[in-house]
Structure formats: C-alpha cells, structure tokens
Amino acid sequence: MEPPELILPGRRGPRSGTPQRPRIGIVKFASCDGCQLTLLDLEDELLTIADRVDLVEFAEATSRRSAGPFDVLFVEGSISTAEQVQEIARLRAVSHRLVTIGACATAGGIQAIRNWFDPDEVRAAVYPEPTYVESLAQARPVADFVAVDGELRGCPISPGQLREFLVALVTGRRPQLPDEAVCLECKRRGVVCVAVAQGIPCLGPVTRTGCGAICPAYGRGCYGCFGPRESANTTSLARWLSDDRSAADVGRLFAGFTAWSVPFRATIDAYGGPPGQVLPARETDDA
Amino acid sequence: MPAAYFLPRNELDRLFGALVADGRRIVGPTIADGAVVYDELNSSAELPYGRTADTAPGSYRLRTTGDRRAFDYGVALTSWKRFTHPSLIPLTRAHRDADRIVVESVLEEPPKLAFVGVRACELAALGIQERAMRAGPAGDPDHAARRDAALIVAVECAMATSTCFCTSMASGPEVDHGADLVLSELDDGFVVRVESDAGVPVVASLGLRAAAPDEVERATAQVAAVREVIGDPVAANGLAARLRTALDHPRWSEVAERCLACANCTLVCPTCFCTSVGVASDLDGADASTERSWDSCFSLGFGRVAGDANFRPKVRDRYRQWLTHKFSTWWDQFGSSGCVGCGRCIAWCPVGIDVREELAAIAPVSAPTGPIPWPPSPPEGRAPAALATITPARHVIATVRSVVPETADSVTLRLATNDEAVLDARPGQFVMVELPAFATPPISISRIRPGGLDLTIRSAGPATAALTGLVAGAQVALRGPLGRGWPIDAAIGRDVVIVAGGIGLAPLRPVIEAILGERPRFGAIRLYLGARTPRDRLFVAEMNALAGRADVEVAEIVDRAGPEWLGQVGIVTQLFDQAGWDGSRATAFVCGPERMMQATAVTLAERGVNPTAIWLTLERNMACGVGTCGHCQLGPFFVCRDGPVFSVAELGTAFGREGL
Ligand SMILES: Cc1cc2nc3c(=O)[nH]c(=O)nc-3n(C[C@H](O)[C@H](O)[C@H](O)COP(=O)(O)OP(=O)(O)OC[C@H]3O[C@@H](n4cnc5c(N)ncnc54)[C@H](O)[C@@H]3O)c2cc1C
Ligand code: SF4
Ligand code: SF4
Ligand code: SF4
Ligand code: FES
Numbered sequence: 001m002e003p004p005e006l007i008l009p010g011r012r013g014p015r016s017g018t019p020q021r022p023r024i025g026i027v028k029f030a031s032c033d034g035c036q037l038t039l040l041d042l043e044d045e046l047l048t049i050a051d052r053v054d055l056v057e058f059a060e061a062t063s064r065r066s067a068g069p070f071d072v073l074f075v076e077g078s079i080s081t082a083e084q085v086q087e088i089a090r091l092r093a094v095s096h097r098l099v100t101i102g103a104c105a106t107a108g109g110i111q112a113i114r115n116w117f118d119p120d121e122v123r124a125a126v127y128p129e130p131t132y133v134e135s136l137a138q139a140r141p142v143a144d145f146v147a148v149d150g151e152l153r154g155c156p157i158s159p160g161q162l163r164e165f166l167v168a169l170v171t172g173r174r175p176q177l178p179d180e181a182v183c184l185e186c187k188r189r190g191v192v193c194v195a196v197a198q199g200i201p202c203l204g205p206v207t208r209t210g211c212g213a214i215c216p217a218y219g220r221g222c223y224g225c226f227g228p229r230e231s232a233n234t235t236s237l238a239r240w241l242s243d244d245r246s247a248a249d250v251g252r253l254f255a256g257f258t259a260w261s262v263p264f265r266a267t268i269d270a271y272g273g274p275p276g277q278v279l280p281a282r283e284t285d286d287a
Numbered sequence: 288m289p290a291a292y293f294l295p296r297n298e299l300d301r302l303f304g305a306l307v308a309d310g311r312r313i314v315g316p317t318i319a320d321g322a323v324v325y326d327e328l329n330s331s332a333e334l335p336y337g338r339t340a341d342t343a344p345g346s347y348r349l350r351t352t353g354d355r356r357a358f359d360y361g362v363a364l365t366s367w368k369r370f371t372h373p374s375l376i377p378l379t380r381a382h383r384d385a386d387r388i389v390v391e392s393v394l395e396e397p398p399k400l401a402f403v404g405v406r407a408c409e410l411a412a413l414g415i416q417e418r419a420m421r422a423g424p425a426g427d428p429d430h431a432a433r434r435d436a437a438l439i440v441a442v443e444c445a446m447a448t449s450t451c452f453c454t455s456m457a458s459g460p461e462v463d464h465g466a467d468l469v470l471s472e473l474d475d476g477f478v479v480r481v482e483s484d485a486g487v488p489v490v491a492s493l494g495l496r497a498a499a500p501d502e503v504e505r506a507t508a509q510v511a512a513v514r515e516v517i518g519d520p521v522a523a524n525g526l527a528a529r530l531r532t533a534l535d536h537p538r539w540s541e542v543a544e545r546c547l548a549c550a551n552c553t554l555v556c557p558t559c560f561c562t563s564v565g566v567a568s569d570l571d572g573a574d575a576s577t578e579r580s581w582d583s584c585f586s587l588g589f590g591r592v593a594g595d596a597n598f599r600p601k602v603r604d605r606y607r608q609w610l611t612h613k614f615s616t617w618w619d620q621f622g623s624s625g626c627v628g629c630g631r632c633i634a635w636c637p638v639g640i641d642v643r644e645e646l647a648a649i650a651p652v653s654a655p656t657g658p659i660p661w662p663p664s665p666p667e668g669r670a671p672a673a674l675a676t677i678t679p680a681r682h683v684i685a686t687v688r689s690v691v692p693e694t695a696d697s698v699t700l701r702l703a704t705n706d707e708a709v710l711d712a713r714p715g716q717f718v719m720v721e722l723p724a725f726a727t728p729p730i731s732i733s734r735i736r737p738g739g740l741d742l743t744i745r746s747a748g749p750a751t752a753a754l755t756g757l758v759a760g761a762q763v764a765l766r767g768p769l770g771r772g773w774p775i776d777a778a779i780g781r782d783v784v785i786v787a788g789g790i791g792l793a794p795l796r797p798v799i800e801a802i803l804g805e806r807p808r809f810g811a812i813r814l815y816l817g818a819r820t821p822r823d824r825l826f827v828a829e830m831n832a833l834a835g836r837a838d839v840e841v842a843e844i845v846d847r848a849g850p851e852w853l854g855q856v857g858i859v860t861q862l863f864d865q866a867g868w869d870g871s872r873a874t875a876f877v878c879g880p881e882r883m884m885q886a887t888a889v890t891l892a893e894r895g896v897n898p899t900a901i902w903l904t905l906e907r908n909m910a911c912g913v914g915t916c917g918h919c920q921l922g923p924f925f926v927c928r929d930g931p932v933f934s935v936a937e938l939g940t941a942f943g944r945e946g947l
Contacts, residue, residue, distance in 0.1 A: 164567075166570070167569070167572075170572075171568060171571070171724050172572075172752070173566065173753070174748060174749045176565055176566065178588070179587060180550065183549040183554075184581070184582070187374070188554070188580060190369065192321055192322045193322075193364070193635060193637070195637050196346060196347050197320065197349075197364075202637070204637075205551075205638075219320060230587045231587065233546070233547045236544060236545045236546070237547060237637070239638075240638040
C-alpha cells in the first residue's frame with residue numbers, strides 16, 4: 001500500500017499571484033470526532049488558517065454547511081452503512097482532492113475488528129435491540145469505495161502533520177509526511193528500544209511514523225495506530241515474535257486500530273484470526 | 288612525565304571535577320530504560336556500577352554483576368555520534384518578502400564536552416565518521432566544530448559482549464590512538480594514560496602518583512584477554528573485494544524476507560552518517576527554516592526522484608546498500624572499512640539479523656571472485672571534485688532577470704549574480720536551488736555567461752513547479768557550483784557526439800557553446816536530440832540555428848509526432864545506429880532519462896566509441912550536493928561530488944544495474 005500522491009494542482013508557486021483560498025470541508029462517517037477536532041488543537045494558528053483557507057463545511061466547529069464543491073475534503077471515519085456508501089460517492093464527485101484522516105478512514109479503525117465476525121452475532125452481543133441497527137457486514141476504509149488522494153494517519157491524527165498538510169496546501173509545497181518506520185523516530189529521540197532491551201512486543205518496525213514514538217518513550221510497545229508503513233514486513237516480525245509466544249498472541253498484537261489494513265489483516269489471518277472467535281458478551285477484552 | 292598514573296577508584300569524581308574545571312560538560316555511560324546509554328552526567332555516581340550487558344542478535348539485557356566496576360558493559364546503545372552528529376540540527380532560516388529573500392545559516396556553537404568511556408572501536412568510528420563528514424574541502428562545518436570541541440577520555444575494554452568483533456575490523460580492543468586520556472579500570476582504581484596535549488593539564492591538576500608496574504601489567508593483561516575472547520569472527524581480509532563481486536547473490540533476496548527495513552542498524556551504527564533535510568514554514572511561506580535529521584538508506588525516500596521513480600525500491604536493494612557500503616564501497620570512498628565491529632547493529636536489530644552471518648553467507652572466503660563491477664579506487668579513497676569555495680552553509684542570492692518559456696512545462700530562468708564562485712562554474716556542474724519553504728532541488732547550469740547563469744527547469748513536482756512559476760525580479764538562493772563537469776578538454780582534436788533526451792539538453796548546452804566557441808579545435812560535431820513530442824523540444828530556435836550551420840550536424844527525433852511534425856519518429860538511438868561515422872575518433876556527451884542513456888551507451892559502443900570516451904550525467908536523489916548526506920550513492924560513487932558526470936568506463940556495471 002503505497003502512499004497516494006498528495007500534491008495539489010494549480011499552485012504555481014509564490015510569485016504567480018495570490019493563490020485563491022482553497023475551499024475546504026471536513027466530514028465524518030463512523031468515528032469518534034477525535035481526528036477532526038485535532039484542527040482545533042492548532043490554537044495558535046487557527047485564525048491564520050481560517051484566513052488562508054475557506055472552511056465551508058466543518059460541523060464540529062462552525063455552523064456553515066456546504067454540499068460542495070470542495071478543493072480539499074477531509075474525511076474522517078470508516079464506511080459502515082449502505083447510506084454512507086452512497087454519501088461518500090457523492091462527496092467524491094464534488095471534491096477535487098479527497099484526503100482521509102485517522103485510523104478509521106484510512107484503515108477501518110478499531111470497529112473493523114468486527115469484520116472477522118458474523119455481523120448478526122456482533123449486533124446481538126452489542127445492542128439490546130439489534131433490529132434497529134442498519135449496518136454493512138464490515139466497517140471498511142474509505143479507499144475501498146472511492147479514490148483517495150491523500151492520507152493523514154493516526155488515532156487520532158497528529159496536529160503537527162495536520163499543520164504540515166495545511167501549510168503545504170496553501171504554500172504549494174509537497175507535504176512532508178514520512179512513510180518510514182516508527183523506529184527511526186525512537187532512535188532519533190534516543191528512546192531505548194523496548195523490544196530489544198525488554199522483550200516487549202512492538203509494532204514500531206512495521207508502523208508508519210508520525211506519532212513521535214510516544215508509546216516506546218513511555219516503555220510500551222507500539223500499537224500500530226498509524227498503520228502499516230511502506231514495505232511493512234509483518235511476516236518477518238510476526239515470525240520473530242512467535243518464537244516466544246503463541247500464535248494467538250501474535251495475531252492479537254496486530255488486531256488494533258489498523259487491524260483491517262492489508263498487511264496487518266493478512267498477518268492476523270495467518271495467526272488464527274483476531275482474539276476470540278465468538279463474542280459472548282460486551283465485557284470481553286478483545287481488541 | 289611517567290607513562291601512566293594511578294587514580295584510586297573513589298577519586299573518579301576528582302577527574303570529573305577537573306574536566307568540569309576545563310569548562311566541559313561530561314557525557315558518559317549511564318542506565319536508562321533497561322540499557323546503557325551515553326548521556327550527560329552530573330557525577331560519577333551515575334555510571335553503571337556493577338552492571339553489565341548480555342547481548343545476542345536482536346537482544347540486549349542488563350545484568351547485575353555484584354562488583355563495583357563502572358565500565359564493564361560493552362558499548363552503549365547510543366553511539367557518540369549523537370554528540371558529534373546530532374540526530375536533529377537546524378540548518379538554515381529563510382525569509383521572503385515581496386521579491387527579496389534572505390537565507391542564513393543557523394549552525395549553533397557546539398557545547399564543550401568531555402566524552403568519558405569511549406571504547407577503542409568507538410574512537411575508530413569517530414575517526415571514520417569524521418573522514419566521511421570532512422571529505423574534501425566542503426566538509427560539514429557542524430560536525431567539525433562538534434568533534435573539535437570534545438575531549439576524549441577512552442576506557443580500555445575489560446570484557447567483551449557476544450556481539451563484539453572489533454578484532455576482525457582492526458579497530459580494537461586496545462586503544463592506540465585518537466584519545467586525549469585513556470583509563471584502564473582495575474578493581475581498585477584506574478591506570479591513566481595521557482595521550483594528547485589537551486590531556487596533560489587535566490591530569491596535572493589531579494596530582495596523581497605514577498602507576499606501579501604491576502598495575503600497568505594488569506591493565507595490559509585485561510585487554511589482551513578480551514582480544515582472546517573475541518577471536519576473529521569475521522574474515523575481513525579481502526572482504527571488500529569479495530562483497531563487490533557478490534552483488535547478484537541470491538542471499539540478498541533471502542535476507543530481505545527477514546529484514547524489516549526499519550533502519551535501526553544504520554541509526555545505531557557509529558559510522559553511518561546519512562541525513563535528510565526537512566522544511567518548515569509559516570502558512571504564507573514567508574518565514575521558513577530547514578533542519579537536518581538522521582536518515583538511512585533503508586528509507587524508501589532515499590532512492591526517490593521526481594516522477595515517482597525510485598532507484599532502490601526493494602528491501603533487497605536497501606539491505607545490499609547497507610552491507611556493501613559498510614564493508615566494501617566505504618573503502619572506495621574513504622580508504623577504510625565503514626565498520627568497526629561494535630556489534631550494535633546485531634543486538635539492536637529487532638529480528639536479530641547478524642552482519643557476521645550475512646557476510647559469511649554472501650562473501651565466504653572461498654567465494655570465486657568474479658569480474659569486479661567497477662574499476663578499483665585508489666587506496667586512499669576517491670578524491671572528491673574540487674569544491675574549494677563551497678560549504679554546505681554558503682548561499683548565494685541570485686535575481687531572476689527574465690524568464691524564457693521553453694515548453695508547456697519548462698522555462699529558463701536567467702539569473703543575475705556577481706558571486707565569483709558561481710560565475711566560475713564549468714559546463715556540467717549544477718547548483719542546489721532554494722526557494723524558502725520548498726525542497727531544494729539540484730538543477731544543472733544551462734548557460735554560463737558574464738554576470739549570471741541560466742537554469743532550465745521542468746516542472747516535475749512542487750519545488751520545480753514553484754521555480755518555473757517565478758517572474759522577473761524574484762530571487763532564489765543557490766549553493767554551488769557543485770560536482771564535476773564535462774571533460775571538454777578530453778574531446779580536443781576529436782569528433783564530438785552529443786546525445787540529449789528531453790530536459791537532458793539543458794546541461795549539454797554549455798558544452799555545445801564551449802565547443803563552438805573553439806570550433807577549430809574539434810573534429811566533426813554531431814547533435815542527436817530526442818523529445819517526447821515536437822512540443823517538448825528545448826531551445827528550438829538555437830537548435831534550428833545550429834542545424835543551419837555547415838560545420839555542425841543536427842538530427843532530431845520525437846517519441847510521438849503531431850500533425851505538424853515532418854521529422855523522424857522513434858527513439859534517439861535510431862538517429863545514429865546506422866550512421867557511417869567512425870566512433871573510435873569520437874568523444875560523446877549524453878544526458879537524458881537513465882533508460883535512454885543506457886540504450887545510447889550501448890549503441891555508441893557498437894558504433895566504436897570507447898567507453899572511456901562516453902560521458903553521461905546521472906540523476907539521483909540529492910539533499911546536500913557535497914557528499915555528506917549519503918542520498919546520491921551509486922556503488923562506490925557519490926553522484927553529487929564524484930559526478931554527476933561520469934564516463935561509462937568509470938561506472939562499470941554500476942551503470943544501469945537494478946536497485947543500486
Ligand atoms: C545533478 C542533477 C541535475 C539536474 N538538473 C536539472 C535541470 O537542469 N532541470 C530540471 O528540470 N531538472 C533537473 N534535475 C531534476 C530535478 O532536480 C528534479 O526534477 C527535482 O528535484 C524535482 O523536485 P520537485 O520538488 O519539484 O519534485 P518532487 O517530486 O516533489 O521531488 C522533490 C524531492 O522529494 C522527493 N520525492 C519525490 N516523491 C516523493 C514522495 N512521494 N514523497 C516524499 N518525497 C518525494 C524527491 O526524491 C525529491 O528529492 C536534476 C537532477 C540532478 C540530480
Ligand atoms: S556495521 Fe554494525 S558492527 Fe559495524 S560499526 Fe556499524 S553498528 Fe557496529
Ligand atoms: S548509505 Fe551507508 S552510511 Fe548511509 S545509512 Fe546506509 S549504510 Fe549507513
Ligand atoms: S537488518 Fe535489522 S535493524 Fe537493519 S533494517 Fe533490517 S530488520 Fe532493521
Ligand atoms: S551525498 Fe548528499 S547529495 Fe550526494
């Protein structure tokens with residue numbers, strides 16, 4: 001899964017006149033709002049951003065609504081219902097560039113764990129009155145339905161990367177969103193590798209950097225919330241990890257926020273599926 | 288002055304005090320999160336007393352020994368490069384308002400440090416990295432300043448971990464040169480040797496007694512025992528040559544199935560020096576800055592060039608770059624091995640890949656040595672092109688005089704500057720072109736003229752799009768001229784063949800102009816020009832004028848014709864594969880996409896042109912342009928400073944080899 005192209009067209013550099021303010025929208029599907037709210041974390045620069053871009057659709061923070069067209073549409077959340085399938089197709093048609101944000105939109109999110117189970121059983125286990133729940137058999141990433149021009153990964157996305165993306169958008173440069181492993185960030189920061197020094201399983205080597213290596217810095221293994229990096233060799237990592245733990249434990253490690261991403265999903269399948277083949281009750285600690 | 292002094296164990300803090308009195312902060316080993324790391328120390332109490340480390344491929348565990356020794360842990364996870372070549376440093380600050388730009392270097396004054404606990408292998412590594420960062424007159428000023436500001440207190444090894452192999456790499460375990468002070472830890476104290484002028488006052492201020500002969504003997508015996516324990520695990524003799532001939536070994540693909548391309552090995556390696564440059568700016572791109580951070584040849588971005596092409600897409604390619612660079616091409620570049628046998632890359636590889644094992648499999652002692660892929664380098668390493676006036680921090684501001692539209696996606700910027708170094712550029716050289724807030728692309732000089740130079744740029748991505756969008760009066764910052772130009776003198780008295788594909792004509796135009804300026808000194812001149820479509824032809828008026836001359840032959844061809852095109856259609860080699868001229872009398876200059884240059888080199892050789900007389904200019908990802916970022920490597924070559932112009936003979940089979 002190579003990172004899609006993020007360059008925006010029509011920007012000819014700083015001397016070709018004032019660029020028009022791009023029309024930006026932010027919408028959400030099945031998700032928690034955490035990613036879009038990251039925009040509000042850019043407190044210091046929020047006013048400048050609001051001045052340089054035309055935020056025409058952002059239900060979380062403004063009352064302005066727009067049905068499009070958008071120069072750039074940020075999409076949060078996975079696609080989980082038939083209605084959402086239609087809506088994302090409509091939005092794609094009115095968006096010049098469509099950028100998915102967060103683990104849900106880019107990989108299906110934590111809710112994609114249910115993709116391994118019988119949807120009726122899941123519904124029965126989770127909701128008291130399952131008849132009212134209209135959902136697809138699977139929660140899937142936006143890219144499974146429409147073409148995606150760019151991605152901001154993470155659960156939630158990083159404010160720094162969102163800022164970089166917006167600055168790149170208005171200045172016309174290529175956003176610097178590294179596709180390399182979390183390990184590089186650990187080593188640059190001087191964080192001691194938790195896998196090698198303590199035997200803690202860590203998805204850092206197969207996970208895309210961007211979080212700043214937060215988990216290893218606090219002595220925990222990476223959970224993979226930024227999803228697979230380029231050339232994610234999950235096969236080798238899983239083989240190494242299986243030397244001193246059961247197959248089920250190895251599969252469980254990959255079954256997190258980005259479980260449904262292609263390389264993680266394949267590894268989970270190869271190691272006997274996600275935790276717990278049945279979902280008897282809500283209390284289980286699966287995922 | 289005695290050969291050695293004795294410092295009682297409980298007086299180590301007096302040494303620390305003397306170093307502090309010398310105006311230094313102390314960096315040394317201490318324990319953090321389950322490993323020994325090098326960090327700033329406030330007192331000797333923070334040393335890892337009574338702890339050692341057990342290492343194995345992919346594993347590192349601290350263990351309590353119960354004794355009171357401070358330096359029995361092997362090497363720390365972090366290497367000293369964290370202090371001589373920090374993982375992140377600010378490089379430049381830039382400002383743009385209206386048409387003016389300012390770019391200034393923001394290198395910080397390095398702290399005065401004392402490195403306490405440097406091993407023999409690490410001393411060797413500091414020297415190796417210093418040679419790499421200082422190669423040529425364009426060495427990295429930040430690295431030089433930091434290294435010069437450090438005083439080195441080495442400590443002889445009294446134990447080895449299972450991953451140590453300094454003995455094979457001739458870098459230890461005995462400390463023989465490069466330190467200011469050398470300590471040998473005995474149970475009751477330290478034998479102290481003074482090995483530089485800078486060390487003399489430090490030790491003098493302590494008023495130590497001379498070490499007794501038995502103390503010196505115990506110290507010597509201790510490190511001799513370490514040599515025995517390690518043995519000679521890597522067959523280093525002839526290794527560089529064996530590895531060089533094993534570029535197609537099936538094991539590269541096999542190790543790539545295990546390798547995560549996570550870059551840990553390169554970032555913990557004390558000699559790896561590769562970096563990338565990041566750009567930050569405010570929302571208007573008016574205030575921008577660049578910073579440099581550690582990167583690695585395991586990153587996909589290292590091989591990337593415009594148009595989503597990548598020279599090292601596969602993990603196999605990246606692992607091969609790592610192993611061959613450390614143990615083979617480093618010799619070509621810097622006259623030594625790039626490995627000192629510290630074993631960090633083995634222990635800290637998350638899946639336990641062991642370079643000793645891979646070397647034994649890929650380059651076994653019994654390996655039949657095949658033909659070497661590129662001509663051998665001089666023993667002292669490759670001498671970089673003269674870059675006397677270039678430092679990575681020196682920017683020249685040039686003003687756009689006019690913008691000449693060339694094709695739908697390319698323009699020529701006519702730049703004015705009175706910087707003598709820039710005006711002294713030779714045909715084939717290039718400049719790094721910085722526009723605040725954008726990446727800094729390398730661009731060839733397409734004309735050298737009094738008071739300025741031309742750059743012909745195709746919009747291939749955001750930075751080049753911004754450059755092609757500039758208007759008269761705008762400014763850019765240049766670093767250069769860089770690289771080795773075309774050897775025009777080598778063509779004197781000979782026929783000249785020039786083959787260009789697309790934008791590749793840009794770096795060739797100064798050659799054409801130089802040769803025509805001294806027309807009588809050359810034989811026949813033949814220009815073969817290819818373009819994607821008739822609309823993509825460059826310098827059309829000039830080329831038409833040349834075609835009108837009796838003493839120059841010009842032939843053009845396009846990949847795809849439009850209705851208005853009456854000329855030839857096809858690939859550029861078709862213009863001369865049937866030609867009647869005698870190639871043995873010709874010198875050829877070639878530039879275009881790499882595939883086109885490969886085909887051209889083959890066809891020229893078939894026409895009798897000697898590979899030593901076929902010159903071409905290569906494109907690679909470049910961040911520094913002066914041989915310190917590592918991006919542009921191709922086998923033993925740094926394309927930026929050994930090239931970008933090379934002869935086919937110099938490149939050998941490095942040219943066109945997949946994944947190199
Ligand atoms: C010696 C030399 C001389 C050259 N001379 C000329 C010349 O005279 N005229 C000319 O037009 N061109 C020339 N080029 C090519 C020119 O340098 C490239 O076209 C230019 O670097 C493209 O930069 P960009 O930012 O516009 O494009 P981008 O595609 O944005 O590339 C910019 C940088 O980002 C990297 N990159 C590419 N894709 C990605 C991605 N998806 N994610 C992250 N990073 C990426 C690239 O490797 C590059 O380093 C020359 C190149 C070399 C090496
Ligand atoms: S290659 Fe490995 S053993 Fe050699 S110096 Fe680098 S980290 Fe140490
Ligand atoms: S290219 Fe060489 S120096 Fe750079 S990271 Fe790779 S092995 Fe290290
Ligand atoms: S050899 Fe090991 S440390 Fe190096 S990139 Fe491969 S997996 Fe990572
Ligand atoms: S080493 Fe940096 S561009 Fe060549």
